[in-house]
Amino acid sequence: MSADQSGVRVMLVDNEPERATMVCDALTSEGYEVVGQRSSTRGLVAAVAQEEPDVVIIDMDSPDRDTLESMSALNEHAPRPVVFFASDDSDSHTIQQAVNAGVSAYIVDGLEQHRVKPIVEVAVARFEAFQSLRHQLEETRTALEERKDIERAKGLVMKQNNCSEDEAFHSMRKLAMDRNQKLSEVARQLIEVLGGAEGAGSPEAMDD
Amino acid sequence: MTDWMHGTESSETIRLGFIPLLDAAPLIMAQEAGFFAEEGLDVSLYRQPSWSSLRDRVGVGMLDGAQMLGPMALAINMGLGAPPCPVISPMVLSRNGNAITARRALYEQLTSTGFDLSEPSEAACALARVVASSDEPIRLGIVYAWSTHYLQLLDWLASAGLSPGSGLELVTVPPPEMMTALAYGSVDLACVGEPWNSLMEYHGLGQILATGCQVWQNAPEKVLGVRRDWAQANPEKLRALMRALVRCCRWLDDPDNRELVHRILVHPHYLGSAIEPLGDQGESLFHPRVQQHFFRQSANFPWLSQAQWLLSRMRLRNQGEQLLETPDLDSIFRPDLYRKVAESLSLDAPIMDYKDEGEHRQPFVVEGVRGQVEVAPDALIATAGQD
Numbered sequence: 001m002s003a004d005q006s007g008v009r010v011m012l013v014d015n016e017p018e019r020a021t022m023v024c025d026a027l028t029s030e031g032y033e034v035v036g037q038r039s040s041t042r043g044l045v046a047a048v049a050q051e052e053p054d055v056v057i058i059d060m061d062s063p064d065r066d067t068l069e070s071m072s073a074l075n076e077h078a079p080r081p082v083v084f085f086a087s088d089d090s091d092s093h094t095i096q097q098a099v100n101a102g103v104s105a106y107i108v109d110g111l112e113q114h115r116v117k118p119i120v121e122v123a124v125a126r127f128e129a130f131q132s133l134r135h136q137l138e139e140t141r142t143a144l145e146e147r148k149d150i151e152r153a154k155g156l157v158m159k160q161n162n163c164s165e166d167e168a169f170h171s172m173r174k175l176a177m178d179r180n181q182k183l184s185e186v187a188r189q190l191i192e193v194l195g196g197a198e199g200a201g202s203p204e205a206m207d208d
Numbered sequence: 209m210t211d212w213m214h215g216t217e218s219s220e221t222i223r224l225g226f227i228p229l230l231d232a233a234p235l236i237m238a239q240e241a242g243f244f245a246e247e248g249l250d251v252s253l254y255r256q257p258s259w260s261s262l263r264d265r266v267g268v269g270m271l272d273g274a275q276m277l278g279p280m281a282l283a284i285n286m287g288l289g290a291p292p293c294p295v296i297s298p299m300v301l302s303r304n305g306n307a308i309t310a311r312r313a314l315y316e317q318l319t320s321t322g323f324d325l326s327e328p329s330e331a332a333c334a335l336a337r338v339v340a341s342s343d344e345p346i347r348l349g350i351v352y353a354w355s356t357h358y359l360q361l362l363d364w365l366a367s368a369g370l371s372p373g374s375g376l377e378l379v380t381v382p383p384p385e386m387m388t389a390l391a392y393g394s395v396d397l398a399c400v401g402e403p404w405n406s407l408m409e410y411h412g413l414g415q416i417l418a419t420g421c422q423v424w425q426n427a428p429e430k431v432l433g434v435r436r437d438w439a440q441a442n443p444e445k446l447r448a449l450m451r452a453l454v455r456c457c458r459w460l461d462d463p464d465n466r467e468l469v470h471r472i473l474v475h476p477h478y479l480g481s482a483i484e485p486l487g488d489q490g491e492s493l494f495h496p497r498v499q500q501h502f503f504r505q506s507a508n509f510p511w512l513s514q515a516q517w518l519l520s521r522m523r524l525r526n527q528g529e530q531l532l533e534t535p536d537l538d539s540i541f542r543p544d545l546y547r548k549v550a551e552s553l554s555l556d557a558p559i560m561d562y563k564d565e566g567e568h569r570q571p572f573v574v575e576g577v578r579g580q581v582e583v584a585p586d587a588l589i590a591t592a593g594q595d
Contacts, residue, residue, distance in 0.1 A: 063257045065261060069352070070380035
């Protein structure tokens with residue numbers, strides 16, 4: 001990163017501590033000074049006055065964005081939303097990407113556009129990375145839970161029908177195909193039916 | 209509801225944003241009471257955490273439209289605070305809905321001045337008296353600069369020759385936190401939309417001092433704002449959307465439906481349990497003094513004269529004064545579209561787009577397309593030497 005980024009002060013407002021750390025690390029390694037990283041916007045107005053950041057990066061879903069915007073309408077030195085008015089198409093793309101990623105940015109004292117844009121881009125990249133990380137985690141968690149459900153249902157069917165593991169699995173898979181449902185859904189239903197009341201019936205008894 | 213990843217939408221889905229306030233009721237109830245479905249519409253509602261987020265999401269096209277503050281519908285077209293996005297407002301969703309609530313301690317000081325607090329300009333004079341004799345500045349809580357509330361608050365102050373700065377300090381606080389701010393004294397006077405004034409009264413934290421309706425009678429509080437490109441690509445859908453909303457607004461004005469409205473709005477997806485007290489003890493969900501309404505007396509008609517009025521007040525308060533060009537108001541507020549929708553519902557609508565704002569203290573009648581149409585009064589508080 002070019003040397004002119006040093007001395008640019010960025011305030012980060014994000015209530016996702018892990019994401020905040022990611023953004024902070026990335027900005028710091030690009031040579032920015034991250035000031036007053038805040039987990040919440042409480043006292044934000046005072047913090048902006050005290051820390052005098054050049055740029056505020058704030059989670060788009062923070063309800064206190066209106067507070068920041070009102071400051072700018074009421075006070076000349078307050079943060080103003082980053083607006084890339086230029087005709088350059090890549091600028092409107094940057095804004096769209098930022099909104100999609102959940103990043104909003106404010107400048108305090110008219111930092112030039114070409115210096116703001118890389119900051120926004122760093123934040124957007126980290127927000128997106130965090131989002132996909134969270135999705136992966138959720139997917140893994142769901143997959144694990146589904147597998148556990150299937151195992152448990154299989155055990156219940158084995159006990160119920162007095163059959164082998166293979167047979168239990170096949171009867172469950174057939175049920176899933178007949179009903180056009182996912183195996184994990186069938187498993188959950190079986191747990192509901194068989195798990196609570198032992199001896200309530202075979203899987204076939206669930207058919208309407 | 210703000211989860212953008214739920215993936216149940218098709219290209220037919222209309223995506224609309226709302227802010228959890230009582231005047232989101234037209235959108236919420238049109239969804240929940242089936243008005244959208246009856247018009248064959250598939251609508252997804254997205255609750256937004258702030259006006260800024262709502263505006264940005266409409267701006268980049270993540271939302272096709274939203275419940276908007278009257279001044280916001282102008283600001284978004286003018287590019288104030290964000291890149292300009294052409295948005296049209298073919299109908300008003302609600303009238304009135306704001307109030308100015310004084311913290312208990314301040315209210316007692318105001319009472320002791322001897323002014324008649326039921327008169328808004330006298331209440332402002334009472335405030336001027338308290339400000340003059342106070343060592344500490346009085347803190348005024350506002351929620352957003354480009355809002356009807358803010359413009360109404362400044363007009364109310366001006367009625368007693370007051371303005372922020374001289375012993376009055378403006379503090380911006382998001383609506384859900386206004387109650388806490390008032391309770392702990394970081395705000396002495398709150399100007400906010402409903403249900404927050406009612407709730408501050410209910411919890412004994414403050415007293416409504418003046419209502420938005422007393423400052424600007426029956427102002428266009430929230431409007432429907434949709435992206436112009438969406439409206440042009442979907443003219444039939446827009447008409448169906450407006451039909452559903454007009455029908456829902458009429459339904460909302462019927463007090464018999466209020467219990468159901470409360471039961472739906474209290475849902476965590478909408479306003480949440482904060483509004484639970486408003487349904488208890490036979491209290492009305494809608495505060496009688498605020499005079500919030502949705503349909504009666506041509507409430508939904510988007511008067512161009514009111515767009516002009518909003519713009520003139522924004523300019524007076526230094527909003528957008530740096531822009532040289534006057535925005536093309538008749539490409540934003542669209543009474544022509546409203547008239548067509550009213551026609552298709554066998555409702556009448558005024559034939560003119562302009563009326564003399566501020567000249568009517570009583571309900572009055574104008575020529576309609578079919579016959580005569582009743583219109584709500586539009587008196588404005590007198591501001592001292594600012595016009």
